C-alpha cells in the first residue's frame with residue numbers, strides 16, 4: 001500500500017529516510033535536519049517477515065556509533081552526529 005505524504009516529522013527533508021531524535025544530519029544523504037526540499041514522498045507500508053538486519057556503524061571522524069535496523073541491509077553514508085561520510089565494511093556477496 002502506498003500513499004503520498006508530506007508528514008516529515010522525524011524524516012529527512014531530502015531523501016525522506018527516518019531520522020532519530022538526536023540526529024543532526026541525515027545518515028543517508030548528509031542533509032542537515034530541517035533542510036531539504038520537503039517534497040511529498042510515497043509512504044510505503046510493506047509487510048515484514050523475519051528478524052530485521054542489524055548493522056553497527058562507527059564514524060571514523062567523531063567516533064559516534066549507532067545501530068541500524070533496516071530491511072534489506074543498511075546504506076548509511078553519513079554520520080548523524082557530525083555529517084562526515086561513513087566508510088562501511090559491509091560485504092557485498094551476491
Ligand SMILES: [Zn+2]
Pocket residue numbers: 012013014015016017026027028029030031
Ligand atoms: Zn537524507
Ligand SMILES: [Zn+2]
Pocket residue numbers: 059060061062063064079080081082083084
Ligand atoms: Zn561523526
